Each structure stands twice: as C-alpha cells, then as structure tokens.
Amino acid sequence: MGDKQRRATMVNSRTGEARVHEARRPSSAHEEGHRIRKPRLRRNAARAGGPRPREHSVTRSIATAQTILVVGGGVAGMTAALEAAECGAQVVLVEKSPTLGGRTALLNRYFPKMCHPTCGLEINLRRLKSNRRVRVLTSTLVVQIAGARGDYTATLERKPRYVNERCTACGECARAVSARIPNPFNYGLDTLPAAYLPHAMAYPQRYVLDPSIIGTPEADKAKAACRYGAIDLDMRAERLEVGVAAIVWATGWKPYDAAKIQPYGYGRFRNVVTSVEFERLADPHGPTGGRLLRPSDAKPATNVAFVQCAGSRDENHLRHCSRICCMASLKQTQYLRDAGASGEDAGRSTIYYIDIRAIDRFEDFYRKVRQDPAVRFVKSKVARIAQDDATGDLILHGVDTEGYRRYAERHDLVVLAVGMQPEDNAGLPADLALDASGFVEGSRERGQFGAGAASSPLDVNRAAQSATAAAMRALSVVRERAAAEPASPT
C-alpha cells in the first residue's frame, strides 16, 4: 500500500477517534489509550479490520490531519485547545497532572477584579464538555516528538491513575484509606487522603490513587470501598502515539525555588512563605480555610512584608522580570484587608520593591492600593531576613533607597514574591528555540508554538491572549495540511 494511502487510513482512524465526547465513548485512561494508537497495533488496525473502535464511538468526520496537540492543561492550554476546537480543529490536550486547571486553579483571586479563577475555569470546562473535538488526556507526558511541521508524531506516556471512567466521584475510596500524602494542590501545606479528588473543580471529576499506596493494603481498602468497579490496581503506564499537524506548548511555569535565595531564610524560618503558598492560605479551599495564619503558631498574620523580585531580576537567580509579582503582591495586600482582623495592626502590609510594575490599566489597581493607609511601600531590595526566635517574627534588613536609610523592620509574616520560571523544559524538542531564561520562542519551522507562561512570564489575561494567538498559528498549519491532502475515503 502506498504511503499516501496508508496515511489516509491512519488519519481516518485518528480523527474518528478524536471526538472525545462522542456519545458513550468511554473516557478512561485505559480506553483512551487503546483508542488513539499504540505503537505496534497502529497503522494497520483500521485498514486490516483489526481492533476497530466500537461502532457507537465513531462519527467519521473531516478526515484529514486536522489535529493539534496542546501540551499543558492550565489556562493557556485549555484556551488554546478550546479556541482551536471552536474553529473546527481536532485537538488532543495533554496534561501531566490528573486534572486540568493548572496553576490558576490554585489561585484564590485574580487581580485586578479580585474575582475567582474557578469562575473562568467553570466556563472553560463547560466549553470542553460540550465540544467533541477536544480529547483530553490527563496524567500524560510527552515523551518524544518526531516528524516535521504538518506531520508530527508525538509519543505520549500515560501514568496510571488506578481509577477508571466508572468512577462517580462519590468519595468512598477516600473515606476508606488512612494513608495521607502531602497535598500537591496546596503546595504541600497540608495533606490529603492517598485516594483523592485533586480539587473541587477537578476535571475529569474522577478520583486518583497515589502511586505510593499501590501494592499496599491501603490500595486494597480503596478498591474494596468502591462499589462501581472503578479502581483498577493493575493499570500500568502506557505509551501512545498520535499523529498531529501542529503542537502548542503550554507547559506553564513554576515558582522559583525560594530556598535558593539563601539570605531570605525560606525553609529555615517557618514564617517566611512564598506568594503561591500565601495564595493557598487565603483560599477558602486551602489548608487554613482561607484564614491568613502564620505557619509557626497559627496566629493571624497582621503585619506582613511582601518582598518583591524574590529570584527575579537577579543574574544569580532569574535574569528576567516575572511581570506578575508586583500585581500579585498588590492583590495580596487586599487579602489582609479582607481578613477582618481587628485592632490597630489589622491587615498592615509593607511592599519592599525595586520598581512597581503595574503595567497598563493595572495602574488603576496600584493607585487604589497606594491610597490604602494600611499598605506601605519601601523602595528596597531586601538584603537579608533574620528570625526573632522568641516570637517567630522576622526582621528585614536593608536600605531604603529613597533617601538611603538603613532599616531593620519587624514583621510577623514574610511573603516572598517568587519569580516565574518555565515549568519543565528538559524534554522539549531540540527544534524549539528558547530564550535565555528557557521560555519557548517557537520552532524554527513554525509548526510548534509556545503559549502562555511557557512562552513568557505572563498573567492570566495575557496568557489567554497568547494562547489564542498560538491556536491561530496552529490552526493555519492544520488548514494548510488539510488543503494539501486529498480527502480521505469515507
């Protein structure tokens, strides 16, 4: 069989499959695995009458390579996937964790509206549920990309979730196990059962068993508690291959490791926390139920220092400016205002900064915070932080560069506004150009694109905008490919 013909068959089976929400299409990890293509089984299966998708699961549609691979299921990845799919493209959306939502799902509120990230997430999830063109693969990593613009083969690896699509999210498994793990969605600030739903808005709405309990009686307890046969302790990691025309890298960001900024004492002083941890403290779903409590003694924090550029704008750490941290700290000062503590010291904040980068319309928010008498600004890069062991308070040392005044200021909690760095670009294809900080600039042949915080330190609004642009670029590639390829037999 000629190459062209073979490709048509391949593509046909793929696009038929890619209709993720097609009626009754089981969406378990296991099932999904079979339904893309496995190495070895692939290529000949559909043509040779091998294992075909079950009849009800297939609606044959546009049969050319209209598939985009989106890597990363945070706000940028979801946006890129949905925007492209709502233009008619087929999308495979791959996320390494067990749920979509990414880091924004771990934020309490967005600046400048002080609205909740889950509000937009709900809309995006509803778009996803009603769109059959997006196929979601969670707990999945990209292992390898081969091929060229318009015709890539991506090798994916699905980690076992140990819970299949029969899960109803009833929660009986979580109640049955006694093992607990550090809660990754609260940055390890608390623990959760080793059988867990990642968070309240998790998608898919399906529990996960932590690998640490597999092979232990805990896993058996979970399995015994499930009345729906949803726990499959024999699940194994599996490799899948997908053929795609274009790839959007929306792999996101991670907070800079604050412990590397030695003089700030993170990891040594319990009341020095990062901005992302502070966000969890403020969140009603977080470890303190939304109360801003000091880790050392669970007393309400009322005199908080925000240390800007913790890692950013520093050639010893991150050379770039992370853009969002100024706005994040301005926002977080308002959490203290909302916390409702009483007395003279209620909700006081001090922001230690180099420049306040409240860019464009965000200036309005900065102005509002500046007018708040409970918020003080000190232009200074903090030199060092010491702990008063008796109280757990922190003493910040440095020089106020406006007037060159040395200070030693006491605070009951320090929030390090840690910088953003690319989540993990170790496995990115060599063809991708990265900037000096490792952010994705795009592939030289313009078949792979960066989106969101994988491409630059961006806030949510700009990440969504960047992802929409990436979706456009990817859509052009698939349309070009579709136009070049003869319609496949139906």
Next chain:
Amino acid sequence: VSETRTAAYVCTGCGIGEALDAPALSKVAQREGKMAIVREHAFLCSDDGVRLIRDDIANEAVTHVMIAACSRRAKTDAFDFPATAMARANLREGVVWAVAADDAHAEARQEMAADYVRMGCAELKKIKAPAGNAPAAANRRILVVGGGVSGLTAAIEAADAGHDVVVVEKSASLGGFAARLWRRTPAREPYAEPQPTGIDELIAQAASHPRIAVRLESRVAETRGAPGRFSVTIAQESGATSVEDVGAIVQASGFTTYDIAKLPELGGTCPHVIDQAELEVLARAANGGPIRRGDGRVVKSVAFVQCAGQRDDTGRHLPYCSGHCCATSIKQAMYFKDAVPDVDAVVLYSDLRMPGMGEDFYRSAQRKGVAFTKARVSGVEPNDGGCTVRFRDLILDADAAVDVDLVVLATGQVPSAGVDIDAPEDAQADVKPVSILNLAYRQGRDLPQLAHGFADSHFICFPYETRRTGIYAAGPVRRPMDLAQAVDDATGAALKAIQAIENAAAGRAAHPRSGDLSYPIVRLEGCTQCKRCTVECPFGAIDEDDKRFPVFNASRCRRCGTCMGACPVRVISFENYSVDSVGAQIKSIDMPDELSQKPRILVLACENDAYPALDMAGHTRRRYSPFVRVVPVRCLGSVNTIWVTDALNGGWDGVMLLGCRKGDDYQCHFVKGSEMAIDRMSKVADTLKQLGLEPERVITHEVAITDVARVPELIDAYAAKIVEIGPSPMKAFA
C-alpha cells in the same frame, strides 16, 4: 416532526438508593410526571446504564429523557444523547449529599427528591432538543479595519488560514505607527540592541498576498448585519463608496499619541521638547549617524521624561500606563549612544517597567552608559540653546536639575476606539470622536468601551470577548501595548474572527455558551414593541425594524436569555429554555399546606457560579435546608418576573435569586444580567405589596463560585427567616 416520547431514569447509585425510596420516585415520574417509560438503574452512568437509555432512544422512539441522578454538571460524557431533549433531576449533589443523612430528615429528603423528579418531568415536557438555526449566510471573508502592524498581522494570519481579507486603512499608506519608527525594541533573543522594524516586509507580504485586498484612504461608512453576513460600506476619501460582504471584523484602529501641547509644565510647548514619536523622525533622518534636533544641531545630551501625561492622579491627563514607553525610551537612548557613545542620555523615571526579558534590554542600556534616575520631574523650561529639567531625585531625596540639548517626553497611547456609546454625546471630548465602524446597531455605532476609551474585554480569562459578537478589537485600541504584543494580539483576534464565522455558519453560539444550538424564538404577533429586549440585550444583538418590532440577529446572540427575562409579554423563548420550561417546574411541585410547617423556597441560581457552588457544597457534604428547590438559570438576567409572581401566587414561601457580582468589577458572564435582575426585582416589591406579602419573600444575593460554604449558610439563614415570618398567606389560594 416526530412525536414526543418521554422516558425517566432513576439512578440508585452513589447512595441515592439508600437515602431515598427510589420506587416511590419512579411512581412520581410515572403518575405525576406522566413519563411514558420509567426505569431504575443501580449505576446509570455505567456503560450498561447508558446503553439502557440509548436502547430506548433507538428502539422505543424516545425523544425526551429525564435523568434523576447526579448534577447536570456531572457525568456529561456518559449522559450525552445528541438530538435528544434532556432534563436532569439533581438527586445526588442536590438532595442526598445536601440534606442530613439521618432518619429525622428522611421525609424532607424524600419530598425534596420527589419535587426534583416532578420538576425534571415538567421541564422535559416543555423543551425540545435545539435543532439549530439555519444561517442566513456564511460569508467567510474578514474585514480588518486599520493597516498598521495589528491590522496587517491579523490580515495575513487570516489569509494564510484560507480566508479572503479586506483591509481598510484611512491613510494613504500601510504600516501605521510602526512605519514611523527607526528601530523597534527586540522581541526575541538576544534582548540587547534595537532591531529593524520589519514593517516593509510585513507591508509587502500583505500587499502581495492573493487573499488580501487593501483599500487605502478609506473608512467604514456603515456596518450592518451580523457574523456570517456583515454588509460594510466603505467610503473612499475621493467620495466613491463600495459595499463589501464579510463574515467577521477585526478592529485594529490603533492609537494616537497624547498631545504634548497639553503638557506645558513639562515644556510640551518648547521647541526642544519632543515626544517619542518625534524622536523617531529625527532618528530616521539621522540614519544611524548623530541625531540632530529640529534646528539642525547635533544632540549631545538628552533627557527622557517617563510617564509624561500618564499615570496621572490629577484627572487632567491619562490615568493609565502605556506599557511600552520605558522600553521605547531605552531603545531611543541607545540610538544616541550607538551613534555617539559620549552623548549624555538620562532616563528620569518613577518605576522602570521592563517586564520579562525586557530586563536584559535594560541591562544592555546600562552597559552602553545610559543613566537612569528615579525622579519626579517638576518642570521643563527652555534655556540658552536647550532645556533645563527640574526634578526631585528620589534616591538622593534632593531637588536637582539637568541641562540638556533635547528633552523627550514619554507620552501615552490614546486609543482610537471611535464613539463612546455609553456616554451622552455632548459630554464627550473637545474633539468629537469619529466612529470607526458606524454600526447600524440599535445600541450604538462602535464597540462598547471598557475603561479609559479602550475597547477591551472585561473578562480576565477571556480577553477577546467584546460585547459585539464577531467584532474583535486588536492592538492598542484594545489595551495599551507594544509591537510584540500587538502582533500576538492581532493573531489571536484573527482566530476569533475565524471562529465567529465558523459559529455563524453552524448556527451555534459563541462564548460563553459555545456550541449552544438554541437561539431566541420570538412570537412577534404578541409583541407590544416595548423595546425592553432591544435595550437590555448585553450584546446589542437585537435591532428594531421600521415598525419598531425587534429584529433578532441570531449570530450576534449569546443565548443568555436576558431578552426573555425582560419581555413583559413573554413572547421570547428558546427551544430548551423558556418562560414555560421554568414556569412549569415552579408549578409542578407538591405544595404542602400552611399547617404543615414545611415552607417551600424557590432558588433561582445562576448556572455559571451559584449552581456550581451548590454542587461543590454537596461534594463536601455541606448541609442546607431541605425546604429549597433549586432551578438553574442561564443567567439571572434571564429571570422573568412572572416566575417570581407565579411562585408567590402558587404558595411558595420565599424566592431566592443567586447571581454574580454586579457593578464595576462585575463577574456576570453576560455583563449585566445580575444587575438587571436586581433592577427587575425592585419592581417585584410593588407586586409583593399588592399581594400583602412581606418584602422578605423575595431576596437576591450576589455569590461567587467559591462561596461553597457561604451559599448553604445563606440558604439556611433565609429558610430560618421564612420560618420566622411564617407561611405564605397565598398558600390558601394556591
């Protein structure tokens, strides 16, 4: 047209079977709900359970399915039956997980579940699966207004994706502001030197693109229609006009620079004080050599004054930051340093804003010897041959002055967004704004502006969602931005335009109800031409004809149902969501008598935020009063007051509306739905008075999706309040 055949399925999984008497619920569905088929299943979302339903659809000609199981937000993959009408009674999150599991609550729990089954059956009989509306046209061309970098980028992206594009540019040449630049700031590694603008290549690419037509010296004289069928009149400066049919529009109308004549305190009227745009002219003239100012003298010292007429707290100038100006001044300082290294170049700033890798560009300027001083500039005045800049040095905390040959004011971007349709015409600026789009829309000629004249989206997660479907602002007209961001922004806008065309062609809704095939159906014979729908539509989707009847433009509509909520004569409905489909639910419940001490409270909950919050309350087993019956609504704006008066007349003891935050920082996905609901409810107060009912019988709360703990508290507090004021006297008449 096939006959309606109904079927109800009661799931007994997830504890439903233990907590509730499922056979009794089946009986309710059969006897009261009049369902033709009623089945129970222990695990309805399993393959086996779904097959049961699917087989009934295939073999029993079932067209309408009522699923009494979990929330409509759960198991959507499993319960997905195309072309089948579906209602879902939320027994799991809404009853079993929300009401205490003890025996004391057994009766209340069962009553609640039975009511949800009644409501599901009632709703089901009033809806059909939306068939979608046949598009009036599916024009795939795209109009781009503006021939600058944003417009050209959008045009090329759309054209490369296979769409024909018409670019309308008011001036005689393409390129916009970028064509006036000598160099641009770098947008990729290495972030060290000013870069060629690339504008000539971009212009050439657009001009030679087979799918792109360019109309120079032209403006949009009129835009009518809707996505998929816009008809745009283009007027040339010569007076000639032509009509272009397009499917979607990208508005990349750019910006003007803030007029430095408005900044006399910064020497804006002095000869050797110029703005950044003017410096680009000098740099182009210098062509890489020493830069000469207007009088021909080579500049040996230059000061850049940042935030000139920007970030202004006095209300006289621009309140915002334009974002690009710090990088632009750094780039321009490099023009001087690169040509003549011993030129003194100082940047006077308050916060230097170089996000991302811009930091490297900043470092590069420092290496080149550009000086940076944190300062508050108090004045610029002419001196012999140059200017004196007076400032407060914020580092030394002392007054200082510097004499320079040239002062460059970093002024801001003023968006060219056209007419502010929300402002009264006479209140507008001294220079009357010229409309960009000249929309023949009931609600005004241009895109609504968000703040400071920018035609931006209010939504953080959805930057392109302007309030006119199929028209997308891109570039500095949307938000202050630099070239690199304008390119990205325009690329995204091109996608949104393509998407609007695809949606219009398929007859489906755009964001946030993406893919929704329902659309407003109006019985014009009952219409009283009151115009409430045309005025209140948050998206300007409804026009008026010569006789002042509403004209619905389905592809402009976002399916929020605000028109349905507004209509006093109730002639507007959707196939799967109508005054009847909710009204029937309200009337369907088993209303206990006034002696029963079982109040009934109707909760109309926004499906985007309040309803998910209630779901999550169920998931976390937060208990709330079993006296409430929750009906999800598309938006509080879709709530027709008849539902409230019907409920009160029907003996409901209280009505609770749960919607999103309103006001400046509104969170309503349909812009003003919750605001309008509250406005309408204020009118219900009169009705309450007439009926002799306490004003507390109807209340409204703003809630957020995260109010997982608060919403149950609000419900319980309200239930307690209702118990306190006693049963509704209307019960006796119900």
